[in-house]
Amino acid sequence: MGRAVVPTVADIGGGLRLVHIHNRGAGAAIFGVDILAGSRNETPDTYGLAHFVEHTIFKGTTKRKAWNIINRMESVGGELNAYTTKEETVVYSVFPSGHTSRAVELISDLICNSTFPNAELDKEREVVMNEINSYLDSPSEAVFDLFESELFRGTPLAHNILGTEETVARLSTDDCRNFIDAHYTSGNMVAFYAGPMGFDSVAIQINRHFSSLKSAKPDNNQDNGTFTPSIGRNTTRQSVGSHQAHAVLGITAPPVNSRERYAYSLFANIIGGPGMNSLLNVVLRERRGLVYNVDASAAFYTDTGALELYFGCDNDSLARCLRLIDNTMKRLADGTELSPAKLDRAKKQYLGQLAIAAENRENRIMSEARTTLLLGMPLSYELTRENIQEVSMDQLKSVANKFSDACLYVLGE
Structure with missing residues (x-):
């Protein structure tokens, strides 16, 4: 572990930082973005929005239909994925080396140009609702969210990431677009890469494809509440x-x-x-x-x-x-x-x-x-x-x- 490659970190323009690990000779690489936006950035009326946006950025952009998005990396043997936490959204691709430009361009398209078409949102809404119900059918998983709703009661960390059927049913194209505009900005995210390509070459690719990304760091305006450990067993x-x-x-x-x-x-x-x-x-x-x-x-x-x-x-x-x-x-x-x-x-x-x-x-x-x-x-x-x-x-x-x-x-x- 002491011989591991030390990551390089630098601002590559507009407040966007790149975390780079140079794995010389690696046959595969990974590129993605980590965005400081998760379920804690939602309002009670939009619980589940961060996760819903993470799902629906794959459903169409100004350049691509949903099928073209999911096929873009898989057609070369790679994969495209994303996940949401209470504080973050991560979008990334793992791919054979030699396809970095393809991955950077695709992820930039998802981040900067998603259109959230109504027909696709309705289909994905059903997927998310099924995910909610499936999760509730698994008590070994559901108990964690229920526990945290008590531990963090009164704060934006208390509610679960998926939201509820009621809140997800109300989420709209405007909700998704507004969330992107507010939080998917260069000062609010970190790009990352690990693979055989050098730092400068990766930075050039990112600056080329992420040029339309808003540079302002958002005011998250989080009411974090007061975190007080319970006194006595609740x-x-x-x-x-x-x-x-x-x-x-x-x-x-x-x-x-x-x-x-x-x-x-x-x-x-x-x-x-x-x-x-x-x-x-x-x-x-x-x-x-x-x-x-x-x-x-x-x-x-x-x-x-x-x-x-x-x-x-x-x-x-x-x-x-x-x-x-x-x-x-x-x-x-x-x-x-x-x-x-x-x-x-x-x-x-x-x-x-x-x-x-x-x-x-x-x-x-x-x-x-x-x-x-x-x-x-x-x-x-x-x-x-x-x-x-x-x-x-x-x-x-x-x-x-x-x-x-x-x-x-x-x-x-």
Whole structure:
């Protein structure tokens, strides 16, 4: 990992920044844009708009019909994709090297020239509504949105990304166009590229095709609310008639620009990371067979974050699982669960996982683009390593103590 290519970042004109990783000799490349616009930028009347726009920019531009858009990269063996989060929209293409100009031109067309024809919007509206219903049919997924609606209650982060059938039914061509005009601007996005083409050559392609992009950085006018961790456990239970109980516990976490986030990331990996030796996987599954999986994650936004723990178990085992989790948090909080030697091993394991993850070129360039968008620069592995190594036992005890009063949302009987 220490020998990884260092990304180059520069403003290439109009406030648009390019994050570039030069993978010499690579047979494939990736190009895309990361836009600081997501579900938190919506109003209550337009919940689901950011995600709907992400879907419908593929449905026609002033130059192309929908079929021409989806065929443009696939015809050369590439793929075109996009996704929406609470704070971002990412549009990107992975393609065989030699087709960078094709990818840059196509994505610029989607960003700058989408027309949102009514007939296509109506068809895609049905697709999104089916997505909403399919999501609600999966309690292991739906429980996260329901949990976050409680954790972030009263703020634009509370509602889910898909919106509701009612709000999606109302979204119009003007809504989509206005969202693009307000947020898809050069000062509000980062372009990214990883592949064999050099920085200057990629920058020339971007400047050629993105010349019509608005340069102003928008006033997002976000009413972010006040993020206050719950005091005492706020428990919400909803009956869905499922065989299993699906539970999420969590607390608010520091924002992405806080060094405290490293303690939360490490804590999440210790209690429910991808390793089978994660603390709660051992406590709940390996020793007692109470759950099939237990996963912890930490997400960091511009002004807050979330530390979440998910597990699914038989409804009859829910209370026992919660007691075991509470007991584990108490042992972490009082220092009896984690010795200095165990902490050192936990740091080594986490850093090793990060090093392996960084070998995935697609994941790495997207991660570098996101940190540049939110923090103004990429975060090197060396800096991440230093911050993880500096996490103290007292910091982890503090996180565990807060987690003892975590909010809880349960879908089950």
